[in-house]
Amino acid sequence: MSETPVPMSAAEIAQAVSSRKITALAATEAALARIAAHDKVLNAFTDVTADRARARASAVDAAIAAGQPVGPLAGVPFAVKNLFDVQGLPTRAGSKINRDLPPSPRDATLIERMEAAGAVLVGALNMGEYAYDFTGENVHDGPSRNPHDPARMTGGSSGGSGSAVGGALVPIALGSDTNGSIRVPSSFCGTFGLKPTYGRLSRARSYPFVASLDHLGPLARSVKDLALAYDAMQGPDADDPACIVQSVEPTLPLLANDIGGLRVAIAGGYFQQNLFQEATEAVARVAKALGATRTVEIPEAARARAAAYIITTTEGAALHLDRLRKRPNDFDPAVRDRLIAGAMIPAVYVDKAQKFRRWYRAKVLELFQSVDVILAPATPCTAPRIGQASFTLDGVELPVRANIGIHTQPISFIGLPVVAVPVPLEPMPIGVQIIAAPWREDVALRVAYALEQMGVAAAPAPRGL
């Protein structure tokens, strides 16, 4: 398969629009044309908001013509996982049931902040039903498809976000990550993805899954674009009870800062098990480039993954309990059966999982007294085939769905910030997690930027279009 040329980055578009080399409307039309040309293959978009996008782009152009400030994302097309509220659309969250909701009266906070910075929303993206998914498959909308091989998974649950950015339909997409749903699609689709610290970015007016684990964040084709989007979306928001503390801490000006003084370690034990060779190779390449030789043991990671699993299945079941009673046949059967089982877990186990979380968090934070960054695989493998139910690892047949997120869950469980960086292996890319201490997204982004400058991390041009 031949490579499809990659259009301008978000930073390049914003610079060109701000300096009147191109118009925001032209940048928007180009994105809409790419979507029209390639989304039949990728199935990344569930809604294309063309009229809204053209109106918004024209407003940006008018502001520039009037000499008004337009923001650092002027004219940059972006799209959002369809669990973000988009004014005028029902927030389907990958489900059939939610299509009966009334149109959203207002955009999600993060869309408002992106557009306040000059960006242009062009649509909403495919996702796994109610975000309970690691594959990118959806029984209602069909699977989103991998831009490097459409027969393969995008990863979930932000599968459309990975597909749209990996396929260069848009330079930036927003996703959500409860147990790995930004980092897994980033790994499979070869994009950069940022899962910020829990509580950093507002979730207001997005459809929840597991409130105590849900994060929102951007996917992009470069670290600079990732930082541009992240910086534009920061800031407390009274509409999200978890997002009320941190002030804005811009990262873009810090990206090129020297990383020589940072202490980088490789996650050992649990994070070096259950890996295909390509995942081991990707971590080794990143570690070598950073000169990392030290290994640290994240304590009780398997138990942390187990606790995240329990909290997820029970909180998810609680969220959907009434829908399970009233409309069980309108769920994806696989999601319904997991949620019904989740409703049957005794509450004492959930309480113990939340208490264990407190213990685990304290132990992991101790590690950050002697390291600044921890490296770990993002997924155990490159993207499996769509519909693939199992893979064989070390002679043992394992279910695909249950094992895709085993290396991401213990990290998001305690809300640590992570940048997933794509390592462009052949024939498929795979991600590595750059994990930092709470509220130190800047550190993870600086390391990701250095890896990008060294050529170790890169978003490959799509080859499956």
Next chain:
Amino acid sequence: MTDHLDDYMNAVARAMALPLEDAWRPAVRANLEVSLRLARLVDDFPLPDDVVSAAVYST
């Protein structure tokens, strides 16, 4: 043939007014078995009595 876990599933489904059609039982049971195995892994870990739940988590 049913066992204690089937009995448990039936009882909880009735008590909570949860639908549980026969066709769904094998998958629900398989999911429940995985969840209970992982829950026991968490349960086996000794925690101090005074540890506070992290129900809403912020650093």
